[in-house]
Amino acid sequence: MSMPQSISSVFMAILRRDMLLAFRRRQDLANPLVFFVIAVSLFPLGVSPEKSFLAEAGAGIVWVAALLATLLSLDGLFRSDFEDGSLEQLVLSPSPLYAIVLAKILVHWLVTGLPLILLSPILGLMMYLSSDQIVLLGLTLLLGTPVLSLVGAIGAALTVGLRVGGVLISLLVLPLYIPVLIFGAGTVNAAASGLSVAGYLALLGAFFMLALVLAPLAAAAALRISMTNS
């Protein structure tokens, strides 16, 4: 019988493997980022380049684009592992699936959520946001994008066995994204009107903690269901 592996070593192994996979397919990584930048840049052109409009709507626009960019990237989270049989090996590992799924979600966030956050100051400048607002926007994205990855993983796991997964993920996950969007963009707008943002940030933090604990459980259960029906 093989020795049961420690959870942290399994977590690190999956992390290393998925980071390696991500960097071997760099062009896939660029997709959501390019979408993010283009979607935000089109607003000044398509709606209005007025400073008054952009400064007011900017945070919301960046948040909506970040949400949609994350949504775009979700389908690939488990699909390639499902198609080449790696997912069977993961599910049949004696280690808890929770740790494996959490590692995969972390990699997803590192290669989509984190670059979005790093890009957001440039887009914030373009939207005439003040430096305080840009910092706050980065902070809300830092709390919010992990929630998007965590919750999105549930949708990705449920639809991994289906051919039309992409569309279904959006429908399943979008309602759960709405609160994050409202409080994420709302924080920056509240700060602009001189209100206290502590409550907003606390709520975003609560979303994050809740998703961190529950979403991998749900995603792991959803993966087992998807495997069963394939």
Add this chain to the structure above:
Amino acid sequence: MALLRVERLTCERDDRILFQDLSFEVGSGEVIQIEGPNGAGKTTLLKILGGLLQNWEGELYWKGQPMSEVRSEFLASLLYIGHKPGVKAVLSPLENLRAWSALHEPATDDKLMAALARVRLAGYEYVPCGSLSAGQQRRVALARLYLSQAPLWVLDEAFTAIDRSGVEQLEALLANKAQRGGAVIMTTHHALNLPGALRKIRLGKAQEAPEVLEEEDLL
């Protein structure tokens, strides 16, 4: 005591009964070949044994205890190589094996390299698997057999795309596994040359020869 006991296993898929009241035992030192025509449910049976499917009826026992109670112990004792072998095309054979071993069977890089050499992939350790042939990709998955200490191996079509000398080598490996007290459940369309240890379980109805048409029917 039998390692794995299957009792009155019944599986229905798409309104078709694949097998009904199937009972058998797998003891240590046995190699069991699941036989049957295409679509008879061989892969389904192996997936049920591995716990990958849930829509079936019957009982599974691992070392005499109900499977649901000893699931994690069973998983630590199982090596499953499915129809799709779980080899990443963009990773090299060594990286693939390393990722698998971290989850299932901790091993040093030296041991991984040795296992790859055993399946005649020496010199290909750092080449992306996507540029290897189908047989070589299958060998990357089969290298796990040289690392695994798990008492039960479940192999689905393990010999697909493997050349003749590779098959002979695997037969020797399976015979050795059986001698050391391990158990193997497998499907293959190859005629296995394993004197003594091999037992066959046949699924589905025996394929009937197509009726010969009378000459007047053809006219």
